[in-house]
Structure formats: C-alpha cells, structure tokens
Amino acid sequence: DEYDKPSMKTTVPGPRSKELLGKFENITKNVEHVLFFGNYKKSKGNYLVDADGNRMLDVFTQVASVPIGYNHPALVEAIQDPGNLSVFVNRPALGVHPNEDFPERLQNALISVAPPGLERVQTMACGACSVENAMKHAFIWKRKQDRNGLQPTAEDLDSCLRNESPGSPPYTILSFVGAFHGRSCGALSCSHSKAVHKVDIAAFDWPIAPFPQLKYPLERYEQENRANELRCLDEVVKLITDYNSRGRKVAGLIIEPIQAEGGDNHATKFFFQKLREICDQFKVAFIVDEVQTGCAASGKFWAHELWELPSPPDIVCFSKKMLTGGYYFKDEFIVQGAHRIFNTWMGDPSKIILLEKVVEVIQNNDLVQNVKETGDYLLHKLEGLQDKCPSMFSNARGAGTFCAIDVRDGATLLEIVEKMRNKGVNVGCCGVRTIRFRPTLVFQKHHADIMFETFDEVLEEM
C-alpha cells in the first residue's frame, strides 16, 4: 500500500511551500534551513509528500528520525486505540506520578532491545537531554570515586550552589574533533562538527581528541588506518593524563559509533576496543552516543554491537528513531538519592507507546536483517557509482543502510542534492562534501534502485 515511485509537480520548494514559508518566517524568523512543508496526511512508507503534492522518496527521513516510514498502520492503530487515549491527553511527570502501565511499556519498548550488558534505562525527551544527563551520571560517578564512595560533603553541598569547586568540580568530558552530540551548553561543548552550531556560544574548556581519519574501504587501507588510529589513541591518553594532572579530571569520554553530522566518519572496532580499555584504565565513563546510529540503522540494533567489545560501554544514549530520548547505563552508574537525575517530564510516555509498536514491527518483520541486506546492496551500488565517476565520487562507506559517499566539493554536493530533490529523491548532506543516506528501516532494494536511477539522470545533466 505504498506509492510505487516519486511523482513531481513543481520544483521544490513549490509555490505552496513558498507561501507557507512567508507565514512561518513572520512568526519564527528562523527558517533559512526549511526546505519545504510536508503533507503528512498523504505521506506514506518511504515517500514524503510535500505541500505542493510532490511525492519524494525520502532517504533523509526528518534528519534520520523516522523508523518505520510515514503513517505506518501500527502507529496509526496505537494512536486510535481508545486504551491509549489517556496517555496522549495527560502527560505525567514521570518522576513523580508515572502512568500505571509505564513500567510494563518500558519493558516492552526499551528493555527488550537493550544493548547486551546494559539493563537499566532512563527516559529523557530528546538527544540533547539524553547526552546532558549521561554526562551528569559520569560526573556524579567520578566524584563518588574521588570521595571513596561517600556521599557529598557539607562543603560540596554548599559550594555547588555558588557554582564553585569542590561542589561544582572542574571535571571534564572528552570528545572528538568532528563530533556532534547536541546543542545545549554541555552537549555543544562536546560538539565540533560545524562552526555555525557553536560560534558566539560560551563553551566549557574540555579536552578534544582527534578522531581517526580513515581511508575507505577500510579493509584496503588496514595498515595506514591502524597507524592513524594509534596516533589518535595516543592523543586520548595524553589528554586524559594532562587534564587529570591539572585537577580537571576527565569524568567521561563521549563518542558516536559513526560521526554523523561531522561527515559520516568511521573508525574500526580496534579503535573502539582500545577506547574501552583506556576508559577502564583511567576510570573514565565510556559514553556512546547512538542518537543517530541506534535503532537498527547500522544493521545491528545498536551500532556499537559491531565493535565486539570485551565489556559493554558504560552509558548508551538514544533518541531520533527511538522516538523517545534516553540512555541505558550500567549498575555502577546508578545515582543514589531523589531528584538528582530528574526534571518535570523525564520523557513522554506517549512516545513510549509508539516505540513499543516500532519495536514490535522491527522484530516481527526482521527489519534488522532487512537493513543489513538492503544496506549491503546500497553500499555495493555506491561503490559502483564511484567506480563509474571517480572524479565525482569517493569514499563510499557504510554500516547497514547508514551509508555515505563523498562528492568532489561542497558546491557540487549542493547541486546534486538539489537536483535529486527536484527529481523526487530527498537526500541529506553532512560534513562539508558528503551525501548521507538515512532511509527508514523499511527501505528496500527497489527503493535503492529508484534512487540510483535518479542519480544517473542527475549525473547525465551535469
């Protein structure tokens, strides 16, 4: 019951989108990033219909946040189910008066897909608050170690109210060049993918390590890549040692399995395994940010499962396709006491109802396997594309359908993306010259074929 192919009536944005853009601009004065308005009644499966009736194959999917396609019947049903109505009408403060079915739904929606070794979960509302609270766990855990497991002292409690040490410790979170973790002050201090996200905003002076710059395909350049990763690992150790020695202890290290906003930068499992070791050695919380990679996109439910770690990460953050924000954590990171990890809503149970269905659909339709197979096909075709036009494309790479390819330069990238959209394929960019593919989990080989036909048309025109 999906549409069979794209169908375009105007260029994008069309006249109706442009008209709406004027109204929207007048209200928010912040619309330069708006591409077009969606008609979400008519959108279906992998097809996003816009306000002008243009029907596009969507491989950008609301910045990688649509799990099982538009208007999936299972989600429609969940919203129309009278038994769910009260949760959509009444948003509870989950930390004070959670709805009585919340524990069971958490079990179904989140614990059933918990990463191996991580059995506790805290819900939040978006990627940023998930990352911010994960960092708070790291700080609290580190300070507790430094007090030999004891509770905060009177001096801690007093000085923190003035933002002063020791209560507000000068501790740090280590992040990587090219990383993106969110846009609130803590998360943004760990983000370094694009200057427009950061410029003019106050930031913490926290350590920033180089992220591996690898050559693709990874197997072909194993030796060079290994050398590059070893240099990065050295730098991580140096930074931790240096910051620790200055009393600015590194409480946590945060990393994406694939740097997404930064340009789809991959590293090998060797690199991540070594990071796990370094974190153990220096007692640094190993925080994996799976906001973009999580929920099956990589061909595993969690991308970090690809690393075959000897022991799991300490905290794993999620959002986007998971519909709710949140993070899994190890028992070692349990925070004792009321109101330390807390806020008014602590997530939104109406999103958990939807996620419960998403997880059911993923499991019943073996969508992880679908992503793996479609992903292999997608990557193979991307490699074909770069072989055909080596002056235009390079570095095809991916895990599952979480794929990317570099374009000659930024201007050409924008030209291709715009032409693709006007021919009915909505693709996204990342980094400075990368096309990122972020299809839904129900994206199939025949969808990929449509996309590559469109690529061919676009390239012929250029």
Place this chain on the structure above:
Amino acid sequence: DEYDKPSMKTTVPGPRSKELLGKFENITKNVEHVLFFGNYKKSKGNYLVDADGNRMLDVFTQVASVPIGYNHPALVEAIQDPGNLSVFVNRPALGVHPNEDFPERLQNALISVAPPGLERVQTMACGACSVENAMKHAFIWKRKQDRNGLQPTAEDLDSCLRNESPGSPPYTILSFVGAFHGRSCGALSCSHSKAVHKVDIAAFDWPIAPFPQLKYPLERYEQENRANELRCLDEVVKLITDYNSRGRKVAGLIIEPIQAEGGDNHATKFFFQKLREICDQFKVAFIVDEVQTGCAASGKFWAHELWELPSPPDIVCFSKKMLTGGYYFKDEFIVQGAHRIFNTWMGDPSKIILLEKVVEVIQNNDLVQNVKETGDYLLHKLEGLQDKCPSMFSNARGAGTFCAIDVRDGATLLEIVEKMRNKGVNVGCCGVRTIRFRPTLVFQKHHADIMFETFDEVLEEM
C-alpha cells in the same frame, strides 16, 4: 462531569503503586522521587486518581504542568480528530520539513497569546532547551554588538571548533541566588535552588546576584522590602561591571517572575522595572523564565505583565502548562543564518495541536479571570490559616493561584504534605519549608474549600 470530592481507599502509595514501584525501580534505578502511579484513564478535571483507586484533589498538577485539568474533553477531541492523526503519527523535523498547517497553528496557539511587544516565537521541546536556546540568542546578540553588527570572523569560526575564544567567548549569563532554570549544563549553571540538583556536576563560573528576600504581605513591609531590593540591584550592577571589566561580559540576565523551586520568592514590580533599566544600560539581554509562572497561573497570561514594564523583556521562555517549550523574542534578537538555532525536532507539533485547544478553552471560558478570582480567594484563606495558626504558618503569598505558605520547619512541612495526601489532597513543596499551590486553571473556589477543610483536619491531628 468532574468528581465531587476526594475519595481514599488506601494510604499513598497504596499496595498497587508499591508493586509497580518495584518493577519501575528494577528498570530505571531512579525512583526515590516517585510518590505514586497515576491512573490517567480515571483522572478527571482537578482530580488525579492513582493506581489504587485513590482519588485526590490535585493542587500540584504534575509539577505545575497541567493547564486545564485531566482528560479535558477539548483535548480528547483533538486527539480523536482524524484530521490531526498524521501529526501524532509523524513527528517532523520542524526546521526542515514542517507540517503544512504548522504556521497557522503556531499563530493560533502561540502568537494569539504572545506577551505584549513580543511577536516572534521559537518552539522548543521542554523548559531546559527553551532556556538554553534563549541564552544562545543572548550570546549571539552580544557578540554581534561587539563586532559592530558584523558576521563572525574567520578566527571566530575556527576557534569555536576548539571551544576557544574568541569563537567560544568567555561571556556569561547572570542569574540569582535561589533561581531554578533547568538541568542541562547551561540552565543548571543558572540554577541555585537546591544542592541535590547541582552537586558533582561541572558548572560555568557565571555571576550570581542575590534575589530579594522580602517580607509578606509585601504592602505591609514596603520600606524594608524596598531597601532589600535596592541592595540586590546594587549587587547586580556591581557584578555586571566586574564581569564586563574582566572580559567575561554579561550577555544575558535570566530571572523567574516568582522563584518557584527556590521557595516561591516574590519581588516587587519596582525591582523588575529597575532590572529592565539595568539591562538596557549595560546592553544585557533581559530573559524572563516563565516556564512555571506562564500560561495564566498568576492571574495574567504572563506573570511579567504584572510588572508594568516601560518596554517588554527581550526573551520570554515557557513550557509546562504551555505543553510545548519555546520562547518569544524581540526582533533585535533575531539570529541570522541557517542552522544556528536548530535541532532535530525543534518542538513537537502534536503538542501545538493540544495547546491550540488549551488556549481556546482559556479564552472561551475566561480562565485568566477565573484564576484571578480563585487566586484572591485562595490567598485570603491562606492568610486566614496563618492568622489561626501563627506558630505553624507564615508568609502566605501569591499571584493568581500561584500561591504559597511557609511552614514552621522542613520536617513539619513533610508531615503536613503527607497527611494532606493521605486525606485526598495532593500538594507540593518548594524551597526548604514552603507549600506551593499549583492548581489547574479550572480550579474553583469550591475546590479551595475542600482543600482548606482538609488542612483543618490535618492540623487537628497534629
């Protein structure tokens, strides 16, 4: 069609809540603040029914976040309206592909209730991201001034990626002792109400000014209060001057109209008018955090309307009863360029659909006037209570139904609140010894009467 009175079957939490708490604990390991589980199917109007069938008059309302009562028919209708279905099923990235009815709904839900003089609005998803992004506007605005209106330089763009000055400026936000603005790193650096919120978490070293400590009723202690406010204003000026002189320029000042988490601390309109002047004088963004006070609770739609400012605040943040987060801002604070104020979701249009209905209900039923009248009644009765038991209660205070009263000491406070709950009235606390009243906007005098009868019963027992 509301219930007529509380009806209690067990003490709270009852056996069913306790059983659920065990399950919830096993999943989240963060339940010490959970009071009971709600049955949101059976809750109605001002009555919250728990998992054990206890029906409580709710004057805490999910940390002040329920605008028009549980299961309001207008909200039920909005969710069941087939025309709205697609917005609940498909959450768009509002900064890229907003739903086509979004501008119109923003107009109805948010612009129609905009504070006088503030005609632009940015949606966000919760109080914390609203505050964080308001602060970002302040930083960007201040840096633009300091560059004489020019765009960021190449050095700015380069250095910010390393969290270094000048791109990441050492600029600051001034906040107040006892304030609460949220729990992400930026917002938390401006929060000083309780040590448990802050201890062990890294914070920015930003200026913190004293908040007036006034005697109530304000009219009776006008002179002393004025002297106290003048001292605080002096300190604000000193802090701004001092920080500015050290290159740590104060870009914004953030304040709540009534400090809520900090203990329901009021200041006079004189104080806020002077703050507006100081902000003008030093070119500091005047950010008013109406997350808890906004949406009619104060007897005005926005509590800062009570100040009769000569010119409006620069930015006004909201969330909670507004169901969506966000902030209004002046044209002077418009951020030029794409992706500077941005994130994946930028709010949630399904909440805007509900807010649209809430605003309609407020307007059609003149609920602002209802809050004013019920609030006067409530405050009058609180003053009666403290006159009757002066050794127990003091400092009855309020604006609209946003009322509070102090209890002898923290232990007695907890005893009263627990006894009230077990007799069917769910009230909240703030500060160290304050009861805060946060009823819905449909709270009536007869609800207040039930509450005060329960107070009488509790006091007789003590």
